[in-house]
Amino acid sequence: MKIFISIASYQDPLLLETLCSAYTNARFxxxxxxxxCEQADQGIDLDSIVFKDQIKYELLDPVMAKGPCWARGRIQQYYSDEEFFLQIDSHTIFKANWDHILIENYTWLENTQKDSFVISGYPREFKPNSDLTSFELDTSSKVTWGIALQEDKIFDDGHYSGQRAFPTDLTNPLKGYLIAAGFLFTRGVLVNEIPYDPKFYFHGEELSLALRLFTNQWDVIYIPEAPLFHFYTDVNNLPRKLHWDEEDEKNRIEKWTELDKKSKSRLTDLILNKLDEPFGLGNHRTIEDFGALIGVDMIQKKINNLDLATKSLSFKEITSGTLPYKEILLK
Incomplete structure (x- = not known):
């Protein structure tokens, strides 16, 4: 039962830690x-990694880079019918037995759901020390976190809408509608059915994928205590370049501002159903249905229910009449 793990990295000093954490803390x-797909001046030393034969690796000059979606699309070319697919960012630390935990969650949820689904959500954070020898993991939150639209970023600069995570008061999985690109776990068939669109840049990545999932009759599910942790902010003792870094940007033919403009325009084309397969909307559910569920009119760019849009009151708690959710991790 193999898991394909997609990791896009841009000038990230934590890439090697991410790889080793995933491997060391896996049960299987x-x-x-x-x-x-590493985009860096100098790549990791692949030969120094004991599990190098399990890594399909591409090193690219950062001047060639066109954003995370472009990199994630390239990575999916390495997918080879593994049963499960996990997409993360290159600054992720894993809990012990994370693979077993995710598969147990997925199997339990599969028995409650009629449609295909992804497990997603913004993971809890971690903070590294300056020499990357230890990591402070935020394990304090035990509840399920959901994703909603960010009030001051709804239809910001066109159809693009920002997102935010917030805690609920539940410890069962919840069904929602928005995804986090830095944590996505599901069956590997997703890669073939809804492949990553490399023409998106950064803004629009998560909403576009959520719309494609929904209209193709895939659900999004959030779980409590996801077994991985994300580094959300740079600190003074661990700086790293971002894609729009001036030193890299000056050598690019196509600047990040142009990529961003094209990405937001492509999001509008998606919402207006102007994109062809395999990157367009599905025909199993409508974008109007999606908008009604989250309180916005995606096409007309209108907020119909601000509380629904920003607090996701439409979340649906998932339970089972057979095995209670809290029992699955005791197996």
Whole structure:
């Protein structure tokens, strides 16, 4: 039962830590297959990694880079029918037995759901020390976190809408509608059915994928205590370049501002159903249905229910009449 792990990295000093954390903390280490697109001046030393034969790796000059979606799309070319697919960012630390935990969650949820689904959400954070020898993991929150639209970013600069995470008062999985690109776990068939669109840049990545999932009759589910942690902010002792870094940007033919403009325009084309397969909307559910569920009119760019849009009151708690959710991790 193999897991393909997609990791896009841009000038990230934590990439090697992410790879080693995933491998070291997995219960079934031999079942992991890593797909890595590293965009850096100097790549990781692949030969120094004991599990290098499990890594499908591409190193690119950062001047060539066109954003995370472009990199994630390249990584999916390495996918080879592994049963499960996990997409993360290159600054992620894993809990012990994370693979077992995710598969147990997925299997339990599969028995409650009629449609295909992804497990997603913004993971809890971690903070590294300056020499990357230890990590402070935020394990304080035990509840399920959901994703809603960010009030001051709804239809910001066109159809693009920002997102935010917030805690609920529940410890069962919840069904929602928005995804986090830095944590996405599901069956590997997703790669073939809804492949990543490399023409998106950064803004629009998560909303576009959420719309494609929804209209193709895929659901989004959030779980409590997801077994991985994300580094959300740079600190003074761990700086890293971002894609729009001036030193890299000056050598690019196509600047990040133009990529961003094209990405937001492509999001509008998606919402207006102007994109062809395999990157367009599905025909199983409508974008109007999606908008009604989250309180906005995606086409007309109108907020119909601000509380619904920004607090996701439409979340649906998932339970089972057979095995209670809290029992699955005791197996």
């Amino acid at each position: 280490k031999d079942s992991l297959v890593f797909g890595v």
